[in-house]
Amino acid sequence: MELQELQTNAKTNERFKSGDNLEILNLQDENYQYLYSDGNAVHLLQPESFETIEMSADACEGGDRALSFLEDGMPIAVSFLTTPEHxxxxxxxxxxxxxxxxxxxxxxxxxxxxxxxxFKNATLENGANVQVPEFVNAGDKIILDLETMKYMKRDLAK
Known part of the structure; x- marks a missing residue:
């Protein structure tokens, strides 16, 4: 069986015997919205219940580069881990x-x-810097692929 460490994404192969017991953990994604950052803390809002949670910036998948693209009201997927101990x-x-x-x-x-x-350098309203094609101007709305942090297209919807 190929196993993956949740924090480091390191993969390892393990063999188990038919009599071995494994603990099953539940990892579930829920939709939240970004509110604001305060030092190393990121504050998120659950839009249906209005519950707020605070998470460490270190818990962001994508690291510091992804954190620089956070914007007010941005939808965020929070993974909740359920364990018997915690x-x-x-x-x-x-x-x-x-x-x-x-x-x-x-x-x-x-x-x-x-x-x-x-391509030329552009600064977004949230302060992040990206490369955009030469036809993009200040005030334009653009769609970025946040997995690669690259320009996809202009958002022509008004």
Whole structure:
């Protein structure tokens, strides 16, 4: 059986005998919304019950890079781990696969002639920096793939 460590994602192979007992743990995802960060604490809201929880920023899947893309009201998936010893506790959280952001400013490139898509630096309203195609301007809404932290397309919906 291939097993994966939840915290480090390290994988290992184990063999079990037919008489071996295993403890079954329950890991369940629930939808929350990002409220704000306070030092190393991230505060999240359950939108149906209005319950708030506080989690360590270290529990973010994607690390510091993903944390820089957090934005007010962003949907967040929180994984709750249920164990016999500790009961039900929030374990990790992750950002959605993609999200719409507003571009606050862009750094224009010099008049270079280049083949293919030319990218430039953009700063989002939440302060994060990304590479965007040359046709993106300040004030545009763009959709980013948050797993790769890359530009996907402009959000043309108003």
């Amino acid at each position: 009961g039900r506790k929030p374990y990790t959280f992750k950002l959605p696969p993609n999200h719409t952001f507003t571009v606050a400013s862009v750094t224009e490139r010099g008049g270079q002639a280049a083949k293919g898509t030319v």
